[in-house]
Amino acid sequence: MASIIDNNEALRLQIEQIAEVAGYLWEKGWAERNGGNISVNLTELVGDEVRRLPALMPEIKLGEPVEALAGNIFYVTGTGKRMRYVAKAPFSNGSVIRVNADGSAYEIIAEQPIMPTSELPSHLAMHNFLRARGVNNKVVVHTHPTDLVALSHCKPFLNSDYITRKLWAMIPECRVIVPRGVGIIPYELPGSMDLAKATIKQLDKHDVVLWEKHGILAVGEDIIECFDAIDTLSKSAQIYLYARQAGFEPEGMTDAQLDDLVPAFNLPK
Ligand code: 13P
Numbered sequence: 001m002a003s004i005i006d007n008n009e010a011l012r013l014q015i016e017q018i019a020e021v022a023g024y025l026w027e028k029g030w031a032e033r034n035g036g037n038i039s040v041n042l043t044e045l046v047g048d049e050v051r052r053l054p055a056l057m058p059e060i061k062l063g064e065p066v067e068a069l070a071g072n073i074f075y076v077t078g079t080g081k082r083m084r085y086v087a088k089a090p091f092s093n094g095s096v097i098r099v100n101a102d103g104s105a106y107e108i109i110a111e112q113p114i115m116p117t118s119e120l121p122s123h124l125a126m127h128n129f130l131r132a133r134g135v136n137n138k139v140v141v142h143t144h145p146t147d148l149v150a151l152s153h154c155k156p157f158l159n160s161d162y163i164t165r166k167l168w169a170m171i172p173e174c175r176v177i178v179p180r181g182v183g184i185i186p187y188e189l190p191g192s193m194d195l196a197k198a199t200i201k202q203l204d205k206h207d208v209v210l211w212e213k214h215g216i217l218a219v220g221e222d223i224i225e226c227f228d229a230i231d232t233l234s235k236s237a238q239i240y241l242y243a244r245q246a247g248f249e250p251e252g253m254t255d256a257q258l259d260d261l262v263p264a265f266n267l268p269k
């Protein structure tokens, strides 16, 4: 059967990377059942033959319009679909959608009529916000890392400065790989526009946000880098929790040690 990745090497590689990351989310133990979702902007990777594909089902209205995404094409994981199966068969566990000309609705255009994630309105709202700001954002990854969600059950960690400082101080790489730190979103109903709106407010300052008692979300240009940011934060959270389990509060790097990394790695201040 013909596929939109036939004769489009760049698109094939992008879909392969989505599948690769979906596999990591499962292997890491962050994606129980259908936990987590992914959306990737494919607009620059597809030609007119994909942009003009007929819809596979009637268009679906969005509660909030996403004008900056008019005509944009996305791969999105399906609602209720398991990451371990997205890894093996991305087009049987997700679909390709096109936002309409005024950003008020979307259509599924390939490869199968699989309903997008329940978080799609919030993913699109985030893509829209960043595009409207001129940021070349392509990816939203949401997943449920056990260690980071555990920290979100502890009041002091529900403060962006506090959790960022604690996690940065566990290993130098965390300061380098997640230089804009972690934003905190107080608990909201999964899939709700309130959750999306609260998240968007943090995206000026952070590329990664922690949803209290739920999961984490990363935005960026590259899906592998989004995964790396979450993975590094998870590593720091594990070091912190291992130390606590061994009965001691980890000393952490000093302010001076953290500050030295800024010029050494050319990090944003
Ligand atoms: P979906 O299966 O609809 O993507 O929901 C998973 C999830 O993690 C909701 O927050």
Ligand code: ZN
Pocket (backbone or CB within 6 Å): 035, 036, 142, 143, 144, 190, 214, 215
């Ligand atoms: Zn979730």
